[in-house]
Amino acid sequence: MITLNINNHSYEVDASPDMPLLWAIRDMAGLTGTKFGCGIAQCGACTVHIDGKPVRSCSFPVAAAAGKKITTIEGLHERIGEAVQKAWIELQVPQCGYCQSGQIMSATALLKTKSNPSDADIDTAMQGNLCRCGTYQRIRSAIHHAAELIK
Amino acid sequence: MNQHITNINRRNFLRLTGITGAGLVVGLSSKANGIETVENLTSALESYEFSPFVLIEKSGQITIFNPKPEMGQGTFQSIPALIAEELEVSLDKVTIKQTGGEKKFGPGQSAGGSASVRTSYMNLRKVGASAREMLIKAASQQWNVPVEECFAENASIIHQPTGKKLSYGELAEAASKIEAPKSPKLKDPKDFKILGKSSPRPDVPLKVNGKAQFGIDASVPGMVYASIERCPVFGSKLTSYDAAAAMKVKGVIAVETCERIHGVYRSEGVAVIAENYWAAVQGRKVLIVKWDNQGNEKFNSKTYEQGLRDAAKEEGAIDHQQGDFDKAFAEAPVKLEAFYETPVVSHSPVEPMNCLASWHDGDKLEIWTSTQVPGNIVTEFSKTYGVTPENLKVNTLFNGGGFGRRLYPDYVHEAVQLTKKLGKPVKTIWTREDDTKQGPFRPMTYSAMKGALDAKGKAIAFQHKVIAPTLDMKKDYDKTKTNGTMTEGISEQKYEIEHMKNLYVHHYLHVPLAAWRAVTSTTLAFSHECFIDEMAVAAKKDPLAFRLEMLTKESDTKNVLNKLKEVSQWNKPLPAGWGRGVAQYEFFAGLGGYVIEVSKKGTGIKIEKVYAVIDLGTVVNPDTTKGQVEGAAVMALTAAIKNGITFDKGQTVQSNYHNNPLVRINEMPKVEVHILTNGGPKIKGVGEPGLPPFAPALCNAIFAATGKRIRRLPFDINKIA
Ligand code: FES
Ligand code: FES
Numbered sequence: 109m110i111t112l113n114i115n116n117h118s119y120e121v122d123a124s125p126d127m128p129l130l131w132a133i134r135d136m137a138g139l140t141g142t143k144f145g146c147g148i149a150q151c152g153a154c155t156v157h158i159d160g161k162p163v164r165s166c167s168f169p170v171a172a173a174a175g176k177k178i179t180t181i182e183g184l185h186e187r188i189g190e191a192v193q194k195a196w197i198e199l200q201v202p203q204c205g206y207c208q209s210g211q212i213m214s215a216t217a218l219l220k221t222k223s224n225p226s227d228a229d230i231d232t233a234m235q236g237n238l239c240r241c242g243t244y245q246r247i248r249s250a251i252h253h254a255a256e257l258i259k
Numbered sequence: 260m261n262q263h264i265t266n267i268n269r270r271n272f273l274r275l276t277g278i279t280g281a282g283l284v285v286g287l288s289s290k291a292n293g294i295e296t297v298e299n300l301t302s303a304l305e306s307y308e309f310s311p312f313v314l315i316e317k318s319g320q321i322t323i324f325n326p327k328p329e330m331g332q333g334t335f336q337s338i339p340a341l342i343a344e345e346l347e348v349s350l351d352k353v354t355i356k357q358t359g360g361e362k363k364f365g366p367g368q369s370a371g372g373s374a375s376v377r378t379s380y381m382n383l384r385k386v387g388a389s390a391r392e393m394l395i396k397a398a399s400q401q402w403n404v405p406v407e408e409c410f411a412e413n414a415s416i417i418h419q420p421t422g423k424k425l426s427y428g429e430l431a432e433a434a435s436k437i438e439a440p441k442s443p444k445l446k447d448p449k450d451f452k453i454l455g456k457s458s459p460r461p462d463v464p465l466k467v468n469g470k471a472q473f474g475i476d477a478s479v480p481g482m483v484y485a486s487i488e489r490c491p492v493f494g495s496k497l498t499s500y501d502a503a504a505a506m507k508v509k510g511v512i513a514v515e516t517c518e519r520i521h522g523v524y525r526s527e528g529v530a531v532i533a534e535n536y537w538a539a540v541q542g543r544k545v546l547i548v549k550w551d552n553q554g555n556e557k558f559n560s561k562t563y564e565q566g567l568r569d570a571a572k573e574e575g576a577i578d579h580q581q582g583d584f585d586k587a588f589a590e591a592p593v594k595l596e597a598f599y600e601t602p603v604v605s606h607s608p609v610e611p612m613n614c615l616a617s618w619h620d621g622d623k624l625e626i627w628t629s630t631q632v633p634g635n636i637v638t639e640f641s642k643t644y645g646v647t648p649e650n651l652k653v654n655t656l657f658n659g660g661g662f663g664r665r666l667y668p669d670y671v672h673e674a675v676q677l678t679k680k681l682g683k684p685v686k687t688i689w690t691r692e693d694d695t696k697q698g699p700f701r702p703m704t705y706s707a708m709k710g711a712l713d714a715k716g717k718a719i720a721f722q723h724k725v726i727a728p729t730l731d732m733k734k735d736y737d738k739t740k741t742n743g744t745m746t747e748g749i750s751e752q753k754y755e756i757e758h759m760k761n762l763y764v765h766h767y768l769h770v771p772l773a774a775w776r777a778v779t780s781t782t783l784a785f786s787h788e789c790f791i792d793e794m795a796v797a798a799k800k801d802p803l804a805f806r807l808e809m810l811t812k813e814s815d816t817k818n819v820l821n822k823l824k825e826v827s828q829w830n831k832p833l834p835a836g837w838g839r840g841v842a843q844y845e846f847f848a849g850l851g852g853y854v855i856e857v858s859k860k861g862t863g864i865k866i867e868k869v870y871a872v873i874d875l876g877t878v879v880n881p882d883t884t885k886g887q888v889e890g891a892a893v894m895a896l897t898a899a900i901k902n903g904i905t906f907d908k909g910q911t912v913q914s915n916y917h918n919n920p921l922v923r924i925n926e927m928p929k930v931e932v933h934i935l936t937n938g939g940p941k942i943k944g945v946g947e948p949g950l951p952p953f954a955p956a957l958c959n960a961i962f963a964a965t966g967k968r969i970r971r972l973p974f975d976i977n978k979i980a
Contacts, residue, residue, distance in 0.1 A: 141469020205466030206659030242893025
């Protein structure tokens with residue numbers, strides 16, 4: 109049994125230590141807002157925060173997450189994350205929406221370190237998050253908008 | 260009148276939708292003559308083919324049934340909005356339920372071909388208007404006042420002179436006893452509150468807080484997970500497998516075969532089934548499977564592509580002919596010929612294929628999945644698996660991307676066969692590697708182009724010969740016949756050229772193929788519109804002016820080009836080292852065009868600005884439309900500059916996003932979208948028309964900036980010179 113702290117709740121999961129954290133979050137903790145897209149840290153759909161930092165949970169062994177503070181899209185109840193979600197709604201960013209949990213987790217992590225990111229900062233921080241629907245232009249605008257909202 | 264049937268139907272309907280208490284139900288009914296009329300619950304449930312689309316309960320709860328799956332194109336808003344507008348309710352007061360292919364909801368439970376709004380626009384507005392008129396009548400009867408004194412607003416009926424008010428919930432039961440008007444009066448578009456406005460989509464909040472349910476998120480108690488090994492070499496047969504090692508992996512409970520059914524393409528796979536998905540994947544890694552490749556291991560892209568080039572020498576079947584092309588071409592003073600090539604590409608939605616299926620109680624089947632075609636699943640699967648349509652329930656969840664991939668339920672077949680074999684609910688999830696390697700793919704098309712000008716540089720003859728496989732993968736193709744899907748749009752362009760002969764040459768390809776967003780127009784527009792540009796260059800004319808000269812008659816195409824000219828300030832000089840290109844394409848889904856500006860950057864080029872115009876006739880949601888075109892531009896850019904899919908040793912070379920890359924945020928150009936809405940009865944599609952003209956506009960711009968003509972996709976945008 110591995111004990112995980114996800115969104116300030118404690119979960120006991122019966123997982124092999126090398127199982128990616130993603131599957132423990134989705135299939136064992138039942139939090140399906142975090143998505144599977146590639147399994148090899150190429151798409152960002154599975155992005156969660158571990159101790160506040162963005163991590164690709166598909167490529168992070170569950171055992172290594174024990175004792176750490178894991179935040180998923182369902183637990184993003186803090187000022188910056190909520191501002192990002194608000195900006196995402198105001199600019200109607202999502203299309204299919206599948207990549208957007210990951211986009212929002214990455215954008216929130218960016219705004220936590222840089223409250224007023226430049227386009228180049230956005231390129232660097234968001235390059236790991238694919239969107240097949242092509243919502244990039246709106247993602248960029250929404251990050252700038254969220255930066256305004258948290259001022 | 261048969262009271263018994265009415266009651267049974269009423270019970271079925273109430274159970275089907277889980278409602279309690281009577282209320283007003285309005286929907287469509289297909290009569291023998293094929294004309295759909297609006298009826299209410301009491302009369303319509305006697306009619307077998309009644310599709311209830313809106314339900315107003317006594318509690319005031321309003322439910323709209325949406326037959327068009329949501330995959331990012333906005334049907335979760337645009338379709339219910341058609342009813343809500345006429346009904347005078349705002350969408351945030353409505354519960355939207357996706358239909359699941361139930362017979363009750365009639366044909367047309369699918370999303371594809373950019374057709375959702377086009378095919379629903381009048382009918383669903385009639386449903387809303389009819390319900391509104393019935394509620395007004397019910398209120399006027401209750402107050403004993405003329406209907407003309409009453410109006411609907413915000414889910415209530417108001418008596419104008421007195422200000423008296425009754426809510427829809429309060430009126431629902433009385434309204435249900437009123438006969439539905441056969442031709443309700445639709446609202447004047449100038450009074451629209453939702454349609455034509457950039458209204459927020461009700462699925463968006465769910466897609467920012469993790470609550471949106473996609474197929475991959477479905478779960479039922481007792482379900483198990485499957486990961487399926489399929490033949491790496493297309494067209495192989497399963498010889499044998501050894502499950503011993505897989506069965507030893509902790510959590511693995513079974514190994515079973517299942518067949519992937521994709522049109523004529525059939526392949527048997529071996530599924531490892533486990534208590535959790537990770538265990539299934541681990542088990543699959545140690546599974547030993549032997550395949551008989553049937554000689555297909557020799558197949559590769561290089562040889563096949565050469566085959567296409569060789570096949571171009573064949574005359575081909577006539578797709579369209581006017582004037583005397585051969586004679587005009589032979590005698591013309593200026594002649595051009597060019598050969599264009601495009602790649603195979605994948606759909607690669609970020610949500611991989613997946614399906615949860617549960618075979619239970621001997622003869623019942625329930626499916627939870629992301630699909631564009633719940634209606635087809637019910638029709639097709641009830642036949643294939645011997646389940647009555649009434650016993651087959653499909654839960655249509657949000658699609659994490661469709662792009663045409665989810666028109667094909669091959670992944671649903673696998674899950675259904677597995678649940679039937681295991682007697683347990685089974686959830687299959689394709690790995691990204693499965694998704695990338697197994698297809699189905701958009702095929703390439705090759706194009707042999709011929710054009711001729713007269714002495715004044717006027718286009719007088721044109722030929723587009725398409726060399727390609729067919730999407731249905733049939734080997735015994737009748738070569739004397741053209742194929743409308745593979746020649747899509749080439750004979751529909753509005754350019755007035757006197758002599759034309761378009762042709763199709765079939766060249767068989769055995770790998771799984773499929774429609775891709777904007778289908779064959781995505782490759783044919785490239786050759787077609789780049790070659791028009793080549794003709795303009797040969798005529799020493801401005802490419803946009805050259806096109807407009809061929810459009811003397813009024814047409815939507817002409818409007819699109821004129822709008823592009825205006826918004827892009829086409830005639831304004833560009834900085835040195837810049838170039839701009841234009842392209843348009845009209846096809847079954849609609850019409851769009853681009854002007855793209857590029858600049859030279861080192862050995863490559865940078866896209867400076869993208870101007871898009873989409874022609875719609877009528878727009879339901881401008882903001883959604885803009886988003887669709889922005890996204891289409893990105894998808895088209897990926898198909899133009901990323902490597903796409905290639906084959907070697909009978910298999911797909913690419914496996915995941917690292918070697919089948921998509922455009923990322925740092926490569927996203929600035930896209931400015933303009934919508935032409937000149938009204939009119941013809942409503943055009945939104946989801947697809949933004950794709951086809953992108954690559955040709957880009958390549959025409961590159962030619963203008965660098966003098967380099969690109970005739971093969973994909974190309975490396977960083978190495979043009
Ligand atoms: S699923 Fe983790 S990065 Fe793609
Ligand atoms: S919104 Fe569909 S993948 Fe990003």
